[in-house]
Amino acid sequence: MTRDLLVPSVQVTVPPFTERREITLLGFWIYLLSDAIIFACLFATYAVLHVNTFGGPGARDLFSLPYVLLETFVLLVSSFTAGLGALAAYRGNARQVLGWFSVTLLLGLAFLSLEAHEFVGLVAGGHGPAQSGFLSSYFTLVGTHGLHVALGSFWMLFMLIAVYLRGLTETNVRRLTMLSLFWHFLDVIWIFIFTIVYLLPFIK
Amino acid sequence: MDSYRGTFGTYIAGFVGSLVCTCAAYYLVVVHPAAPALILAAVIALATFQFGVQLVLFLHLGRSAKVWNVVAFAFAFIIVCIVVAGSLWIMQNLSGRMMPSQAQMMQYMNNQDSL
The missing domain is CATH 1.20.5 (Single alpha-helices involved in coiled-coils or other helix-helix interfaces)
Structure with a gap:
């Protein structure tokens, strides 16, 4: 009798996941969405705190738009080259995969250097995260994005080594797909950082 | 995301679309060709549009059968x-x-x- 209760009486009509790849990618997609919720919390924090400069400088006094535009271009081009790398992986062209993902990695490192330079400049000028609520939320939001880019860069380095050593195995292609999704996701987050944190304060 | 993988064309379209949106928003904020309220609305619209472009053309949302x-x-x-x-x-x-x-x-x- 207990057995009967455990058997579902309604036939579930969800199409089955035929490949491991599909399940893994859906799981990774759900991870990305949960990461998006973390960023939403940080954006909400920034939106609440950005007016609280505690007598210190605000966004317009501290940020340089041309510099941020350069960062944006570097990240956008890297997102594009990551996509081309993923396409090369589906075609089975290992040399192109190594090429495009190496370019992406270099652009990612360039982005990180630009951002580190910006952060070091702010802290050296006495405008570190401890100065005001605005700067705390700014460093947390932009720093969390930068941390993701840094982790993605490590992942990319390991994937380059894996593809170099073992070629485009099924596992490597699946992981490259997730890596390119992760990288595109970081560029999507940057659209909002670029607009909300950097552009909006400069509208007079 | 799964079976749909995109093509060179969709990546080019996504890249050019994002580039145009970024440059347009930057131009509006730096040059100030209109009233602040209009610029604010346009910049937010451009960001939303770019979000959609990247979601569909880079992340392939909704492009697969699942x-x-x-x-x-x-x-x-x-x-x-x-x-x-x-x-x-x-x-x-x-x-x-x-x-x-x-x-x-x-x-x-x-x-x-x-x-």
Whole structure:
């Protein structure tokens, strides 16, 4: 009798996941969405705190738009080259995969250097995260994005080594797909950082 | 996301679309060709459009036969809206109920006197 209760009486009509790849990618997609919720919390924090400069400088006094535009271009081009790398992986062209993902990695490192330079400049000028609520939320939001880019860069380095050593195995292609999704996701987050944190304060 | 993988053409379109949106938003903010309220609306619209472009052309949302990606996205989108709009609403409300500063209180009392 207990057995009967455990058997579902309604036939579930969800199409089955035929490949491991599909399940893994859906799981990774759900991870990305949960990461998006973390960023939403940080954006909400920034939106609440950005007016609280505690007598210190605000966004317009501290940020340089041309510099941020350069960062944006570097990240956008890297997102594009990551996509081309993923396409090369589906075609089975290992040399192109190594090429495009190496370019992406270099652009990612360039982005990180630009951002580190910006952060070091702010802290050296006495405008570190401890100065005001605005700067705390700014460093947390932009720093969390930068941390993701840094982790993605490590992942990319390991994937380059894996593809170099073992070629485009099924596992490597699946992981490259997730890596390119992760990288595109970081560029999507940057659209909002670029607009909300950097552009909006400069509208007079 | 799964069976759909995109083509060179979709990546080019996504890249050029994002580039145009970024440059247009930058141009509007730096040059200020219109009233601030209009520029604000245009910059937000451009960011939203670029978000859609990258979501479809880079992340391939909704381009495969499986619907679970879209369902999960819709759920996360609702959560994000609740978190952002809810936080702003609560904090705005709280800020409105804070004890006013000395200057604000003087202003209030002066207004009372004149009545």
